[in-house]
């Protein structure tokens with residue numbers, strides 16, 4: 001199933017990224033892969049061929065959006081020279097996504113990576129937190 005999804009992606013768009021996606025994704029679809037594939041509904045803020053942004057199911061701020069790559073990357077440790085193009089595209093859109101979610105006065109971008117950081121979903125995601133004054137803390 002997962003590979004079928006890869007093939008669809010492969011036919012339509014950037015070959016190099018699609019091949020990398022296929023290579024990385026020989027595993028059962030994770031929950032965010034399913035959301036990216038539209039198999040699980042989400043409250044979308046933005047979508048293009050590389051990424052999806054949607055509201056977090058348990059918001060930690062008035063506005064809490066997750067930005068994920070459509071290709072499966074486990075976390076920040078999984079970012080490589082090959083897939084960094086997608087990550088750059090995600091950051092290039094971050095401001096527009098925040099604005100589309102209604103954030104007007106600044107926001108925080110966080111990515112939890114691994115056990116000590118309490119990463120709970122093993123598919124790279126950037127939390128955009130805003131819509132209110134955020135507490136001063138570690139990040």
Ligand code: DGP
Pocket residue numbers: 031042043054055056057058066111112118119120121122
């Ligand atoms: P982290 O702890 O950094 O791995 O964050 C994972 C976030 O994902 C957490 O804030 C809750 C959110 N989340 C988990 N499952 C779902 C889901 O099915 N839908 C949505 N919208 N968010 C989810």
